[in-house]
Amino acid sequence: MAKVGILGSGDVGKTLAKGFLKHGYQVAIGSDHPEKLTEFKGENPQIETATFEQAAQSGDIVVLSVKGTVAEKIIEKVKQYLSGKTVIDTTNPIADVPPQNGVLKFFTNLDGSLMERLQKVAPDAQFVKAFNSVGSVLMINPDFRNNAKPTMFICGNNDDAKKKVYEILERFGFETEDMGKAESARAIEPLCMLWCIPGFLRNEWSHAFKLLKK
Numbered sequence: 001m002a003k004v005g006i007l008g009s010g011d012v013g014k015t016l017a018k019g020f021l022k023h024g025y026q027v028a029i030g031s032d033h034p035e036k037l038t039e040f041k042g043e044n045p046q047i048e049t050a051t052f053e054q055a056a057q058s059g060d061i062v063v064l065s066v067k068g069t070v071a072e073k074i075i076e077k078v079k080q081y082l083s084g085k086t087v088i089d090t091t092n093p094i095a096d097v098p099p100q101n102g103v104l105k106f107f108t109n110l111d112g113s114l115m116e117r118l119q120k121v122a123p124d125a126q127f128v129k130a131f132n133s134v135g136s137v138l139m140i141n142p143d144f145r146n147n148a149k150p151t152m153f154i155c156g157n158n159d160d161a162k163k164k165v166y167e168i169l170e171r172f173g174f175e176t177e178d179m180g181k182a183e184s185a186r187a188i189e190p191l192c193m194l195w196c197i198p199g200f201l202r203n204e205w206s207h208a209f210k211l212l213k214k
Ligand SMILES: NC(=O)c1ccc[n+]([C@@H]2O[C@H](COP(=O)([O-])OP(=O)(O)OC[C@H]3O[C@@H](n4cnc5c(N)ncnc54)[C@H](OP(=O)(O)O)[C@@H]3O)[C@@H](O)[C@H]2O)c1
Pocket: 007, 008, 009, 010, 011, 012, 013, 030, 031, 032, 033, 036, 064, 065, 066, 067, 068, 070, 090, 091, 092, 093, 094, 131, 132, 133, 134, 135, 136, 137
C-alpha cells in the first residue's frame, strides 16, 4: 500500500490519518507544532508524527488539510517534495470573519479557486480537490440510512491522480463524481458553504451530498 503523508493536525488531518491507517496505508501526519499531536500519537502509535516537510517528503500520496488562509504558504514551504505526487486538497478558502446568517465568507471569488492558486505555487504537484464538502466525522465510511453512499465531487488536471483518489474514495465509502479540471474547484469549494449552513443555523451537521441520476 502507498504511504500517505498528511499535512495538518486538525480534525480533518487526524480523521483522515486514522482512516488511511484503517484501510491499510502507512501514515505520517505533519504539523509545525508537534506537541499538538502528543495525545493523538499515544492513541494511534502506528501513525508516525512529523513536521510538514517530513510528511510531504515521506508520502507517496500527500493530503493537504491545513487552514485555508495558510495553505499557499505551507505548499510553498514543501513544494520541493511534491513533484509528480498526488496531493489531495481538502482545504476551503474560508476568510477570517464570522459567517453571515450561517453563510461562510471566502477570500476567493467565483473566478478563481484556492486549489488553482495551490497548483500555481507547485506546478509539478498533481492536486485533486476532495473531502472539502463534508464534515470530518463523515469522511470515513459514513453510515447513512439504506446504505446510501454519499457523493464526493472531485476535480484536478491529472487523470492518474484522480484515479488514485477515486480508489481511495471507494474504500472510504463514497461515490465519486469527477467534475473536470482544476477550474472546477471554483464550483466544488463553495459546496462547503452550503454544507455548513444547516450546521450554523440549526446545529445540524450529519448530512452529505448525493448526486441523483436518471
Ligand atoms: N473540519 C471539517 O470538518 C472540515 C471538513 C472539510 C474540509 N475542511 C477544510 O480542511 C482544512 C483543515 O480543517 P481542520 O478543521 O482539520 O483544521 P484547521 O484548524 O482549519 O487547520 C489546522 C491546520 O492548519 C495549520 N495552521 C493553522 N493556522 C496556521 C498558521 N497561522 N500558520 C501555519 N499553519 C497554520 C495548523 O498547523 P499546526 O499543525 O502547525 O498547528 C494545522 O495543521 C481546512 O482548510 C478546512 O476548511 C474542514
